[in-house]
Amino acid sequence: MSGTSMNWVLALPEIALSVCGMGILLVGVLQRRDTFRFCSMLTVGAFLLAAVLVISTGQGVGYRGLFTDDAFSAFVKLLVLAAAALGVVVSLDYNEHANLRRFEFPVLVLFSTVGMMLMASANNLMTLYMGVELMSLSIYVLAAFARDELRSSEAGLKYFVLGALASGLLLYGISLVYGFSGGMGFTELAKALADPAHVSPGLVVGIVFVVAGLAFKISAVPFHMWTPDVYEGAPTPVTAFMGTAPKVAAMALLVRVMAAPFGHLLGEWQQLIVLVSVASMLLGSLAAIGQRNIKRLMAYSSIGHMGYALIGLAAGTQAGIRGVLVYLVTYVFMNIGTFALILAMRRRGRMVEGIADLSGLARRDPAMALGLAVFMFSMAGIPPFSGFWGKYFIFTAAVQQGMWALAVIGVLTSVIGAFYYIRIIKVMYFDTEGEAFEARPASLSFVAAAGGIFTTFFFVFPAPLVAAAELAAKALFR
């Protein structure tokens, strides 16, 4: 086994976050009064603490090779922590109105985030599985959190059953990989599989199953079936959380698994990723056209976005991975911003989710309409918003590898996708004015403004982020 040292300090962020989580759980249980808001604030504080620890912890391999800390994991962890913290802030107002004012909500988000951080640092197929399960189990519960609502319970159950199936596929793949290569650590696997000529077909079957299990988590076609129903049924802040942090963690995990242990087998899995990517882009852009519910629309949009991000992985180069990371950052900020504004769609105490409910928004709430327009333009990939730059880095990486067809399909589906994004803008700016929404709480305005400022002004100062992504991608190609 490589890396025989324990080096337990490497997991300090995870340990600190878990201990904070248990402490917050105790605070919530022992206090009789309503502690939802207080526990949420403590959770955001714990995320900040973990982020500081992520920056200050050193790099290396610890826990007898189970756990690794490098630039890639640090990048992903910071992004996941930021997304989770914004997710908690976004949930504050909604949960108080929807009678979900329970301190377990932020605690579950926190434990889910611990799972995502484990995924980002996984250096062994077992750590990978543990992280995935910890993340998913918390999200299953969160999806069913509004337990008196039929749709929410249905979403939770559906997600749970299909997620269990995906876990089964993942485990089956892991056992095949172990059986045919004799190791589960990424370092040993990379060494054992250095020569693609000696790879048995059983191992390739195992890789296919591992990809299938992880593709379920990022809701890539053909494992996307659950996404629209779960997105629609789950309480909206949970949807906002599900659409950002877990997607980042699962995509990062897929990138690491493909690049680190199976990196030498690019020829074996490249076609698979290309297929999944093209199917996701097509379905994401075509199926969203007919949607009337904005949460379902966002579900198809996220399927499409994961398809674009997979192009970078399919390229299999350092530039491609850098593109994936930049894309994920832009995706997180525009997605959480959009959901903050979707959460602000409330009339007379009831949430509305139809696209038609946005009609004429520009005249009664210009700021909200402007924010939503920025996010929609960015998702459609229109310059100078950040969504364009994410796509730019991905497509250039594909073109550098000579994958012209993939890049062209990506551009074409972006154009199709632009139709439904821009239709929302048309509804807001040119349709007849509808009834006004209730006043927007400060927490939602804050998240939307943060997302909007990042999305709009990313092009002014992209260098630090791109450099960090470059460094992170380099860590996978040592």
Add this chain to the structure above:
Amino acid sequence: MIAALAFYVFAAILLVSAGMVVSARNPVHSVLFLILAFFNAAALFLLAGAEFLAMILVIVYVGAVAVLFLFVVMMLDINFAQLREGFQRYLPVGATIGVVLLAELVVVLGGWRFAPEATSLRFAPTQAGLHNTAQLGRLIYTDYILLFQASGLILLVAMIGAIVLTLRDKGASRRQSIARQVARGPADTLVMVDVRSGAGVGEIGILRPLVDEPEPAGDAHAGHDHAGHGHGGHH
């Protein structure tokens, strides 16, 4: 010789009782046969020199899981005869599929060879001079401590989830107040009565507790709590 004999005896009983688990008409008998199967499997582990796994099998599976099964079977009162109604009808198709699968497995596994270097690549090779309890302990609590703790977190999340999704506090459940219980002195609860010899309870009148208490005594709390929550879950 003795070991081989013991192996065949235990293995035969294991197979027969495993068959009885699925074929017994009475579900309680099925569970009892399951327990017998667990015991025999534990004996096989012992023969293979894995005494720790054998004991764990008995303690965890027989002591906890099988007894839980027994309770569930007794409480749920499922009509198993009804569940098995289509058994005869689907038997031919099921048997055909089973035979085909078995044949395929034989074909695939018939050509199975272990690579010569497979044993050296094993993930956790055994160490000479250490008995297997110590080796398992070293693996679980030292080498894989991260995974062990992560699975602990997963179980914690499962517990939180079960409580979040099912517990309904209607305000009717009775909570235990330890401070009040401890602070209670004999004077609050006891009253000395001079009883005329030969007098029955009926003549004295039934004594009521002195202090006005919302709940009876400490022991009854748990029972009330469960009852309250149990009803809350059925909506």
